[in-house]
Amino acid sequence: MLNDQFRKLLVGAAALLFSAACSDGGGSNPSPSSPAPTNAPATVVISGAITYDRVPPTIASGLNFSAVQQRAARGVVVEALDSSGAVIDSTVTNASGQYSLSTPSQTQVRIQARAQLLQSGSSSWNVTVRDNTNNNAVYVLRGTLESSGAANSTRNLNAGLGWTGASYGATRAAAPFAALDSIYTAMTNLVALSSVSGLTYPTLQVFWSPQNIAVQGNISDGEISSTSYTRISGVPTILIQGSENNDTDEFDQHVIVHEFGHYLEDQLSRLDSIGGPHSLSDRLDARLAFSEGFATAFAVLILSDQIYIDTFGPLQGQSFSFNVETVNTANRGWFNESSVFRLMYDIFDSSNEGADTVTFGAGPILDTMLSPSFTGDVAPGTIFLYLSELLSQPGANVAGINAIAANELINGSNSYGDGETNDGGLAISLPPVKTVTVGGGSTVVCSFDDLGDFNKLGNRQLIRLTVPASANYTLTMTRASGPASRDPDFLIFQASQLVAIAGSASVDIEQLTTFLAAGVYWIDAYDFGNIDDSTPSGDVCYDFSVN
Amino acid sequence: MTDPHRASPFLLAAATALAAAACADVEEPSKTAHSDEKTSVAHAQTVKPGAAVSITHRLRSEVAPGESGVLTLDIEERYDGGLLSLSATSKSGLEIFPTSASAEIDMSIGDTHQWDVFFTAPSAGVYRIDVLVVAEASDGMKAPRSYAANVTVGSGAAAKAAQKGAAQSIDADGEAIVVLPAEETIED
Numbered sequence: 001m002l003n004d005q006f007r008k009l010l011v012g013a014a015a016l017l018f019s020a021a022c023s024d025g026g027g028s029n030p031s032p033s034s035p036a037p038t039n040a041p042a043t044v045v046i047s048g049a050i051t052y053d054r055v056p057p058t059i060a061s062g063l064n065f066s067a068v069q070q071r072a073a074r075g076v077v078v079e080a081l082d083s084s085g086a087v088i089d090s091t092v093t094n095a096s097g098q099y100s101l102s103t104p105s106q107t108q109v110r111i112q113a114r115a116q117l118l119q120s121g122s123s124s125w126n127v128t129v130r131d132n133t134n135n136n137a138v139y140v141l142r143g144t145l146e147s148s149g150a151a152n153s154t155r156n157l158n159a160g161l162g163w164t165g166a167s168y169g170a171t172r173a174a175a176p177f178a179a180l181d182s183i184y185t186a187m188t189n190l191v192a193l194s195s196v197s198g199l200t201y202p203t204l205q206v207f208w209s210p211q212n213i214a215v216q217g218n219i220s221d222g223e224i225s226s227t228s229y230t231r232i233s234g235v236p237t238i239l240i241q242g243s244e245n246n247d248t249d250e251f252d253q254h255v256i257v258h259e260f261g262h263y264l265e266d267q268l269s270r271l272d273s274i275g276g277p278h279s280l281s282d283r284l285d286a287r288l289a290f291s292e293g294f295a296t297a298f299a300v301l302i303l304s305d306q307i308y309i310d311t312f313g314p315l316q317g318q319s320f321s322f323n324v325e326t327v328n329t330a331n332r333g334w335f336n337e338s339s340v341f342r343l344m345y346d347i348f349d350s351s352n353e354g355a356d357t358v359t360f361g362a363g364p365i366l367d368t369m370l371s372p373s374f375t376g377d378v379a380p381g382t383i384f385l386y387l388s389e390l391l392s393q394p395g396a397n398v399a400g401i402n403a404i405a406a407n408e409l410i411n412g413s414n415s416y417g418d419g420e421t422n423d424g425g426l427a428i429s430l431p432p433v434k435t436v437t438v439g440g441g442s443t444v445v446c447s448f449d450d451l452g453d454f455n456k457l458g459n460r461q462l463i464r465l466t467v468p469a470s471a472n473y474t475l476t477m478t479r480a481s482g483p484a485s486r487d488p489d490f491l492i493f494q495a496s497q498l499v500a501i502a503g504s505a506s507v508d509i510e511q512l513t514t515f516l517a518a519g520v521y522w523i524d525a526y527d528f529g530n531i532d533d534s535t536p537s538g539d540v541c542y543d544f545s546v547n
Numbered sequence: 548m549t550d551p552h553r554a555s556p557f558l559l560a561a562a563t564a565l566a567a568a569a570c571a572d573v574e575e576p577s578k579t580a581h582s583d584e585k586t587s588v589a590h591a592q593t594v595k596p597g598a599a600v601s602i603t604h605r606l607r608s609e610v611a612p613g614e615s616g617v618l619t620l621d622i623e624e625r626y627d628g629g630l631l632s633l634s635a636t637s638k639s640g641l642e643i644f645p646t647s648a649s650a651e652i653d654m655s656i657g658d659t660h661q662w663d664v665f666f667t668a669p670s671a672g673v674y675r676i677d678v679l680v681v682a683e684a685s686d687g688m689k690a691p692r693s694y695a696a697n698v699t700v701g702s703g704a705a706a707k708a709a710q711k712g713a714a715q716s717i718d719a720d721g722e723a724i725v726v727l728p729a730e731e732t733i734e735d
Binding site: 081084085086087111113131134135136137138139140141142143144146149151153154155156157158159160171173176213214215217223225226227228229230241243245246247249255258259262271273274275276277278279280281282291292295296308310312313314318319320322327328330337451452533 | 591592593594595596597598599600601603623625627634636675677679681684686688689690691692693694695696697715716718719720722723724725726727728729730731732733734735
């Protein structure tokens, strides 16, 4: 796509060169149908602004359609097309949404804005909004075909909302550009807030459609599970719900930037999360809790707005909202996403209260996520790893940050959370990361379904393993207690990379013999019934050993 | 108890992550999983925050055109109390009986619930019922979870009635595009 864009720019330049070469020296370039005055220049400039309609969300009552604002479409690709649709010239709007294009004079031209952010240089990106229910076609905002005239002119294009009073009765042109602008904010503010210079954002595609709804199924039918982040055929992808009267997210900036936060984790940091549904008060797998808490904290830091709003419902008239600093949720701890975002926000903000005496700013919080020592650490990506890295940042107030963590009932030390005493009401959850030693006998690991399944606290057990020498090792997970005829499985990671899967359907035992290089690994061990909807769940403990 | 050929979203994610790890800087680890593993190809998918509610659905029985059908939603919530509000809508020609288009459930009574949605459709096809669940916890905090279910009416051979997106075009470079009309002002 990037090459396509540069090619189009070259095509545009070539067209202008051709136009100039074919001019009569007097500057005219008449179109066949409308001879130009002899004093017309060979080329003219068409400039203007690209805007879109944005509907502000409210804390309690959904989108406020009586307060629609026209906003600049920043950083989007704008093209001048001739009557055949060929690109004559191409550029990118500035931070005010303005553009300027050169075209032959007296030529039929239309202006088109692509739902695409494109930038090269020290910080670069390429983000495109596509219709996943339409062969992943890219959205384009298209003006009319009109003569470029004999003098410079202005053409302003606005992407309209399509709201006709009680429904989206017209084309929802604003939606792709609203989503894109939230991502523009995220990318540019991350560049500004982080001390990391020259962020190269890998290509990102955004899928939005009025058909997109929260059902698992065929993405080409709009069945996207949720507004979410994932990779599709290897391409980083944010999927956005657009189903009117059910749940639309194109104007929910916090939701979009939250998912962009997951993209950041996956592409520029580390994403150890297992994904799946979650809520603010859930007791979650520690990796999921960290990832979701970070993504919410990222959204409020980037948007400088501590009230997260997600609108939904009939007429888009309801809101799910909370203040990240003051929301009081049950189940504080290392397994709770709200604890993670409250902790990060307290470390960031200048409003100190209670246990919060720290004002560290956004920079260190974001720099920690981007630091090679965090992304490459051998421990799993949990709040413990994050805190251990944050505390090593220059200027970190160790006592102050530890006090904030303690206020969230997070008291484990080091990157594994050793010494943690908060079990979330589930004794098997401690320690957060168990240890197994090569040739050192078995370690008991349990998989319980008491708090839900798939991604809840207790479904899985994390285990650290230090391999002293490169060799073949046999890892064995055998049922020790609980109901029989179970299916244990485990995954082996080094830092954030999965290196082996032991996922057979063997009953009551899972065993894998594999080569492991010397180093430190972590293992995700679980009972398959507790992570799979269609298999009976249960409370089972296993002996885990490595020889 | 387990079907080795059945896909698991998590193992799908794991398998893909393993494939990605083939490019990682790891010294000679085994990248070969068990031959009978439960594999698939998707990457882990994050989900936006919402209600602590899990939903599955089932159709009571086959439904013929013109007959009434029942979609049963099995709802598991993780709240100590509060109110669960449910509403169902359809945009595709399927009619939901008004008396079953919405419901409220007291979450202080158990944590698993069932809700029946009665519907009828005049012709065969696959229809989608959109469901919106709003959990209002005891402290007054509301959180949504939207959901949808496809229901088949009549012959399974009927074409799926999924709504299609806007008309698609091809630009001069052969790229698929969806053209959105601009509100344009032109000044000479």
